[in-house]
Amino acid sequence: MTNFFDFAISRLPDAAVIGSRPPLNEIDALVQTASFTAAMRLLAGGFISLYEGSPEMTALFTTRQSRLLCHALVALYFQKRSICEAEMGEPFLTRDDFAQLALKNGLASHEIAYTFFKEALKRGLTRPVTQSESDGVDGIAPSPLTLAMLTHWYDVHFQALDLIDEGLRASRFIERSETMLAHIHPRVAQALLSNPEVRCPGPLSIIFNWFDAGGLLMDRLIAGIDWENPLEHGRHLTDVKTASQLAQSLSLSRTHVSRKLAAAEMIGGIGWSGRRGRSALWISQGFYEEYARTQARKLLILDGAFMEIF
DSSP states (O other), X not given: OOOHHHHHHHTSOXXXXXXXXXXXXXXXXXXXXXXXXXXXXXXXXXXXXXXXXXXXXXXXXXXXXXXXXXXXXXXXXXXHHHHHHHHTOOOOBOXXXXXXXXXXXTSOOHHHHHHHHHHHHHTTSEXXXXXXXXXXXXXXXXXXXXXXXXXXXXXXXXXXXXXXXXXXXXXXXXXXXXXXXXXXXXXXXXXXXXXXXXXXXXXXXXXXXXXXXXXXXXXXXXXXXXXXXXXXXTEEEBSOOOHXXXXXHHTOOHHHHHHHHHHHHHTTSEEESSSTTTSOEEEEHHHHHHHHXXXXXXXXXXXXXXXXXX
């Protein structure tokens, strides 16, 4: 398979790769490919569909911290499973296992990790694992629904990559997803946990990344961009007109959404093209670029892990 970075460079207009401009890095090259915008629409729409399929559970994924904690939890489970399979035992994670991992990677304090661990069990992200009836619950493991959702998450990302370079990752992954998931996810999770561009969002998107349902709200704004209208004054018009419309479409509190939109508006990330509540909401090019670059980095991480496995 062709190196993805080389392919991205090859699909750029000539003006982007010749002349006196400095060489593009891998993220810039990917973002500037002709099909990248369509890939972003596919990703944003896929994330929303994932949420709508199980809103109670996926509510745990809607901040950057909680998403990374979810990835870390499942990766640790797969790592333990590879050991337990050799010992013919059923793998499980304890609360202390998870807290130590969260602290080691700078994701959360012990107290926050304990709270997340409890909430994951309550919402069905994990299931209890018992060694015997007398011992009771010794730990937890990801639920079947969680593994199915994670499979869908990878499928959406591989579809986006395939859209860009006409590859066959998605079909190859789905054919072997039951075995491949355990091999690819620890690699991907470690890369996500250690990458500063994934861990530290830009100043515009950080407003959304660290509050409940913030990631979902960003996905909805990106999915709602009106690409038929040209970019004007560095702004992308969306199909959103009111905070109520946005909140209702995602089953969120209007007050919650309004407060975060106001914070983003204060720093120029969003605004209304005319009268508030009666005109299209816009997002700035800077906001879009922060979102796009984070997604591009994630796609490159997944592509690298896929190449390792195959």
